Amino acid sequence: MRPETEAELAEMIRAAQAPLAVRGGGTRGQQGAGAVLETAGLSGVRLYEPGALTLVAAAGTPVAEVADLLAAEGQRLAFEVPDLRRVLGREGLSTLGGVVAENASGPRRVQVGACRDFLLGVRFVDGRGGVIRNGGRVMKNVTGYDLVKLMAGSRGSLGVLTEVALKVLPVPEDCATLEIPGLADGQAVAALSAALGSPYEVTGAAHLPGQGTYLRLEGFSESVRYRAGRLAHLLAPFGAVSEVPSPWEAIRDVTAFAGQAGDVWRLSVVPSEAPGLVARLGAEAVIYDWGGGLIWALMAPGEDLRARLGAFRGHATRLRGAAGLAALPPEPAPLAALTRGLRAQFDPRGIFAAATA
Numbered sequence: 001m002r003p004e005t006e007a008e009l010a011e012m013i014r015a016a017q018a019p020l021a022v023r024g025g026g027t028r029g030q031q032g033a034g035a036v037l038e039t040a041g042l043s044g045v046r047l048y049e050p051g052a053l054t055l056v057a058a059a060g061t062p063v064a065e066v067a068d069l070l071a072a073e074g075q076r077l078a079f080e081v082p083d084l085r086r087v088l089g090r091e092g093l094s095t096l097g098g099v100v101a102e103n104a105s106g107p108r109r110v111q112v113g114a115c116r117d118f119l120l121g122v123r124f125v126d127g128r129g130g131v132i133r134n135g136g137r138v139m140k141n142v143t144g145y146d147l148v149k150l151m152a153g154s155r156g157s158l159g160v161l162t163e164v165a166l167k168v169l170p171v172p173e174d175c176a177t178l179e180i181p182g183l184a185d186g187q188a189v190a191a192l193s194a195a196l197g198s199p200y201e202v203t204g205a206a207h208l209p210g211q212g213t214y215l216r217l218e219g220f221s222e223s224v225r226y227r228a229g230r231l232a233h234l235l236a237p238f239g240a241v242s243e244v245p246s247p248w249e250a251i252r253d254v255t256a257f258a259g260q261a262g263d264v265w266r267l268s269v270v271p272s273e274a275p276g277l278v279a280r281l282g283a284e285a286v287i288y289d290w291g292g293g294l295i296w297a298l299m300a301p302g303e304d305l306r307a308r309l310g311a312f313r314g315h316a317t318r319l320r321g322a323a324g325l326a327a328l329p330p331e332p333a334p335l336a337a338l339t340r341g342l343r344a345q346f347d348p349r350g351i352f353a354a355a356t357a
């Protein structure tokens with residue numbers, strides 16, 4: 001199914017008798033059961049006001065198209081959408097709706113927040129075939145704020161997004177990356193925490209074991225130079241600090257695991273606990289991002305990372321691996337009750353029941 005308009009989509013959902021699997025660009029690599037409902041026909045930028053830092057586009061619009069349009073005006077999506085196609089072994093073009101549905105957010109999240117923090121408004125069709133419009137085009141408009149936030153990360157389980165309004169940001173004048181080589185994981189997370197706790201507005205804080213610990217600064221040139229100097233001074237007790245070419249695209253896209261055999265997991269953890277968890281993981285390789293709050297782990301195929309770690313503060317999602325283990329972590333009971341309530345409200349007939357990841 002490939003609706004060309006929102007009205008056509010609403011009609012298809014009203015007529016549906018069995019679950020549908022919503023697909024944007026299909027780059028996530030997993031597909032729930034059910035008839036595929038593609039959003040590619042709902043495409044195109046509807047409004048772009050660079051002066052107001054606002055963009056409204058149909059949900060099936062490729063992210064790359066939006067990025068090109070913004071770049072021509074010296075602007076960008078602040079939440080640094082990861083391109084996981086290589087690591088997931090997928091082709092296709094990520095869509096804006098797919099990115100919002102996953103709340104996809106890259107290394108800059110430590111400073112500016114996630115995709116949901118830039119979402120001004122949404123339009124979507126719920127499981128009854130009703131069109132819901134929520135939010136506005138300006139950050140100040142808080143009408144239905146919660147519904148906008150709810151759709152970010154809903155993974156197609158509450159409705160099909162047809163349009164999203166986003167706040168965009170100017171591309172900064174300058175960017176610098178500082179590296180401290182050779183730190184053990186514990187020291188590295190301490191260095192990242194020190195940098196994130198400083199007033200120097202770090203926009204990237206990652207550690208690649210065996211390689212280096214990285215910090216990013218962005219902004220006006222003069223300010224970046226000043227802050228880089230101050231940050232290097234602050235971090236001097238951890239080791240030699242030098243400026244290096246940007247590793248952020250590779251960190252964002254987890255390219256170190258692309259083409260490597262094994263399962264890929266993504267853990268959301270408490271940064272200070274990250275080195276201890278990694279020590280228990282027995283992973284073949286790991287990447288620390290978000291100051292240690294996000295760990296990407298390459299595990300032996302079929303290894304149940306959740307069983308190995310037992311209870312910990314955080315959660316683990318499996319991004320790549322053979323069928324058998326659930327991709328998403330089980331929800332704690334109170335959250336599961338909330339999810340059930342929401343789905344009963346937006347999708348009483350279970351049309352989006354196939355949404356799994």
Ligand SMILES: Cc1cc2nc3c(=O)[nH]c(=O)nc-3n(C[C@H](O)[C@H](O)[C@H](O)COP(=O)(O)OP(=O)(O)OC[C@H]3O[C@@H](n4cnc5c(N)ncnc54)[C@H](O)[C@@H]3O)c2cc1C
Nearest residue numbers: 022024025026027028095097098101104105155156160161
């Ligand atoms: C298990 C998993 C977890 C991921 N987690 C993250 C993450 O935490 N952070 C991150 O940066 N990237 C994450 N990604 C990558 C992210 O999925 C992609 O960057 C982006 O979502 C792909 O867009 P797409 O158009 O190809 O979406 P698809 O791969 O087609 O779909 C992605 C999800 O969004 C839903 N969806 C797609 N379009 C719509 C729509 N219009 N309305 C409603 N739902 C829709 C789908 O049903 C599906 O659940 C993850 C990928 C996987 C496989």
